Amino acid sequence: MVNMSHGRPWLERLFAEADVALNGRRPWDIQVRDERFYPAVLHGGVLAFGESYMAGWWDSDALDELAGHLAAHHVASRARLKPANLLLGIQAVLGNLGAKRRAFKVGEQHYNLGNDLFERMLDQRMTYSCGYWREATTLDQAQEAKLDLVCRKLGLCAGQRVLDLGCGWGSFAKFAAERYGANVVGVTVSREQVEWAREHCQGLPVEVRLQDYRDVEGSFDHVVSIGMFEHVGYKNYESFMKVAERCLTGDGLFLLHTLGRNTSASHTNPWIHKYIFPNGMLPSVAQIGRAAEGRFVMEDWHNFGAYYYNTLVAWFRNFDLHWPEISAKYGPTFYRMWKYYLLSCAGALKAREAQLWQVAFSRHGVPGGYETVR
Incomplete structure (x- = not known):
């Protein structure tokens, strides 16, 4: 026995x-x-x-x-030496978890779960990234403040063309078009996000594509990436930066919004990889720096990771409150999985084991210097 x-x-x-x-x-x-x-x-x-x-x-x-x-x-x-973690580490080192042939897996497994789920969990704009709670008291306020912060950091002007790498449900694209008069092209690997974004951005100068970031061509006044770099993988950071560099016009800015680790790694923890974000991982300062070196001037590095705790707890409260509306579809095991995901991540952010960075890059340096926006 x-x-x-x-x-x-x-x-x-x-x-x-x-x-x-x-x-x-x-x-x-x-x-x-x-x-x-x-x-x-x-x-x-x-x-x-x-x-x-x-x-x-x-x-x-x-x-x-x-x-x-x-x-x-x-x-x-x-x-670290448990079989699941060891196997994932070997796969990450010997292979490429963020290879192009795997690019759509996270869309299929996570972002295509169902818009009914995310509509009940997220803010009214469907913004699936950290809010900016500096003066906000609600999730909607925090997400609008974050979107506005990104636009102000770019110095966004009416008529400018913006590339949104990893546009999600189009929250930034819609906000930038409505509030700042920008023309936005967004790309995502989720068909559910594409359908939702296209429907809610009708009548605006917004184009949303189901496309891997490596396939993007064209010239843009600014490039943004909000909460997508976590899916790129350390072997592809330079490829990602090359895309941003080739798509950015001479005087434009590239704003990278990403979760981050305090130390460099090659993969995420095996539970997150298996159940939540397959093939993803968090970058470190060193990994971002190496990928950007020789391509960009780093103008500003802003850490507001402590606000992710507020965001994750707000998401869980929304999810928990509206769970009876979708419980028949998703089931009790999903509820426990999702609760564990949201609240365990919240705890890691509160403990400052993970960070949230917004990094502003220019191609050749902003003449006279970049004015930091907070």
């Missing part, structure tokens, strides 16, 4: 290092519902930890706080 508590002493010690107790009384403590949790996580590491939550083998009254404790004490790094 298999001893289901196998691994419990080791896990208790490991979690205790992050001030997390198994079956403790604090909101962030882990309540074990099924003894299979212990051997599964002992042998399966990060992947098994997420999967066992999806299966209902454990709970926590404050998933975001739990994730914050684990992130702050780098507990996940203790599972």
Whole structure:
């Protein structure tokens, strides 16, 4: 007979290092519902930890706080040599997770889940990236503030042509066209996003394409990429920067908005890779710098990663509030998966294990210097 508590002493010690107790009384403590949790996580590491939550083998009254404790004490790094993480690392190094032939997988698996889901979770403009909460009190305000911040950082003027690499549901394109009179071309790998964006941008100078970023041609006054660079992969950062460089006219600006890591890596954690964002990863400052070197002048680097916690919690509250409307379609396992995704990411951002950067680049340097916008 298999001893289901196998691994419990080791896990208790490991979690205790992050001030997390198994079956403790604090909101962030882990309540074990099924003894299979212990051997599964002992042998399966990060992947098994997420999967066992999806299966209902454990709970926590404050998933975001739990994730914050684990992130702050780098507990996940203790599972690096588990089979799933080792295999993903080998694939990332020997292959190319962001290769063109894989470009549409994240669209098919994640962004095509259903617009009914994202309409209930996101703001009214369907903006799936970090909001700017400096003066905002609601998600809608924070997302409009972020979109306006991007336009102001570009110095966007009426009639200018903008390329939006990874346009999502067209929130930036629609905002820039409506508020600033810009002409925008957006590209995405999600057919659901294309359909939604085209419908909601009717009558505006906005073109939305189902297209890989590597296939984009043309000249633009500015280039933006908001929340898409996380899908590029470290082996393709230079290719991405080459596209931005060739599409940007001489005096224009390129605004890169991306999540980021504090250290360089080759892949994301295996649970996120398997269930949420296949083939994605977060870049580091060094990786972005190497890819941009010799192509751009870095004019401004703005970190407002702390605001992503507010954004993720707002998304979860919306999702949780509207769950009864879509529960029959998605099912209880999806609910636990999505809750784990949103709140574990929120905890990592709150612990500052991950960052959110907006980086402004120019081709040759802004004459007289770039005026920082906040």
